[in-house]
Amino acid sequence: MRKKVLATILTCTMVASVFMGCGNKSEDTSKDTAKTPTQEAGDTTGTKTQGTESPSKEELSGTITFAIWDNNLNEFIEQNDMVGKFQKEYPNIEIEVEKIKDDSEYWNAMKMRASANQLPDIMFNKPFTLSRFKDYLLDLTSTKACENNELASGYAINGKVLGIPMTSGYEYVYYWKDLFKEAGVLVPTTWGEFEEVAKKLQEFYGKDDPNFMAIACGLKDEWPDYPYMEFMPALESGNGQNWNLMATQDAPFAEGNDINKAYNKIYSLFTSGVLGKDPLGLGNDQVTSLFAVKKAAIIALGDWGLQNIKNGAEDISQLGTFYLPTRNTKDDPYNVIVQGDSFMGVTTHSKNPDAALAFVEWFYSDAWYPSYINYVSSASSMTNFPKDKEPILAESDELCPDKVLIMYDGGGDNFTAIQNETTFDYKKLGAQMLTDGFDLKNTLTELDSKWKDARAKLNIK
Template structure:
């Protein structure tokens, strides 16, 4: 009897334990199913996110450029595909326009409401397109730029400058050594160095592509600002009736330029030679010097017959005495703007932020041999520039394109300093040229009042 009761007790206990365990196992099973369900739902969420990225609408950003040098660099560094790595839905469509027709082409497209999405401009053109481009004050690339705020129009940043560079006289070191010429520190020393090379009869002292007009810009365009010590000298000229009179910086600068041209140190026919030919003349050592911007360094590197180790550069001296400030042009060039008519302004802004980021900008500037416009980004310029900045009293003159009054006068009288340089090389009467310019300028300025 006792054993029977004990057996019944054990059975009851087993039943109770089983009853207690069932909910526990059910709970575990339920939890396991829940976790499995969560895993199953997580996967579709991830897939949906990926699909959203893949399904992002394709965008094409139209991006014109005016320089074959820039085109070559973009191709070499593979700009289009580099950007696509992080922005697979965006295609950068590059278009090379002829440099001499670039601004007019954009004006025509603007009239047809067909401006691109990213529009590089020269600083002087910002005023011309000010009503057609977006303010970029809030753009990260603009905030980090050293010079963007210096070129505000109507107190707004309209463009982000790509590069900073100086103007140089490029020279063959071996030619200077052959003639015992030291790096010139004054204008007189520079002219005398060119004359000494001319007297030697072996080399053209200075290669000049005067046929194309624009290659005379280091002299005819920049020297008035250097003599004035004012990078915004064009705007200052707009406040004067006769800026071409004796004693004015423009006149004094052009007297120096006339001295150089009259010395016939640019070959027998500087007006019969275009830029490409003058570049080859310098590269092949037919010419001892050539006056061009820092950008020319990348051109030299691409020329197969150039001995880079024989190439040096020095800043053009315009001062009369070593005791005076050594004014040198500091240029900021290629302002990236976004037209108001762009169909993809947000994508264009995102591209500009990427362009000026560490993902692209430092390697691009290094390859181009240009200086950075971005804070805390330094570029190694290479051995060609060794000693180039070793001058006393060095002063950078930040070149600007002139204010609206200047642009109106320039347009009215078709003021073209590069054409004036051609006329000077051709031997046109200098004093008459200056007087005619004063008359035209004064008349145009009177209409501003």
């Protein structure tokens, strides 16, 4: 096996590392009808002819290109000889691994290569780019990788699974159990209870400590309100595609719509005093540090936030988590945001789709995936290879056995175009709720007007 630099046309400033095997190259002219090479004979949607046997591992041959921007993944596949391990099972398939500098350059490169009919065999997508490249990706619904993935079907487009997410990410509400106990409050399970618990905590501890925050949220940075402003409309509706739905509506912020309901809930919470005396004067690092020393009782962050809290806390024995309860009653579904990440797909430009599909199946098998998922901090997306959560994070699942996972999509091209045209920034809007003279009703009415005009100007239906 040898390593060389792969020169790839039509990319901006691409750094490529290539791992070459010693197999024979062959071309398969099948394109978007390709499926897994392990399908039953007689399936006319597969790459093989009806009634023929699937090719064996030795019979599959050719070169497949694997394009990534993820530095951690690139480091892991180099250190653990991904190509060599794959070729022990598929000796006649060569793999070229292209490392692109970052995700921005990656999307620029993929856009140009799509137009030039030169996409790599294997590419990665985010939830919001699957629709952008939907015409260039094969349907992976019938693969074992899809069958065993807990998120893939939730991101299907027009009934087709176009990518298998490598990891899943959850959002948590971190809290101090001892502070809850002393104040006489329990973990909330509805939005009304959440507001009430926060108010009681603020009243109980705030009377002696004017700097206390029931809920720590560093709105000086604006983005830390994302668990509320970004995710709650999807939680309210139970629709992870809420931003894309909004792109089809002229008045998505109108009274009665899910984003209107969610933002009214948030406004009520944010303006109730539970964020402390100066929520706009503190950034995320500051409030996380204050939470770590129990100057706040609650903070909402992703799984990545746990390490930051640990770094600032002397003792985490009383640290717990629960999922943000946005439902109105206990009879409503307990919706919980989950995000798939790094969706591996096979492109219609692949000249060796059977080989590419074999690689996808191998990547998500016990030959490779368990070691990869244990290397990264993210949660497993595969039901057959579960990864134990940190005990503190696992408490959320113990408290919410009936949770309903909402597969979050960050919004496609149409939403982004309208968002840019209207300058709608949900994170900034959350911070503005704390400013003097802010009027939520008027703000949402104005956004509806801008939204309608933007859709007309951009000719988005």
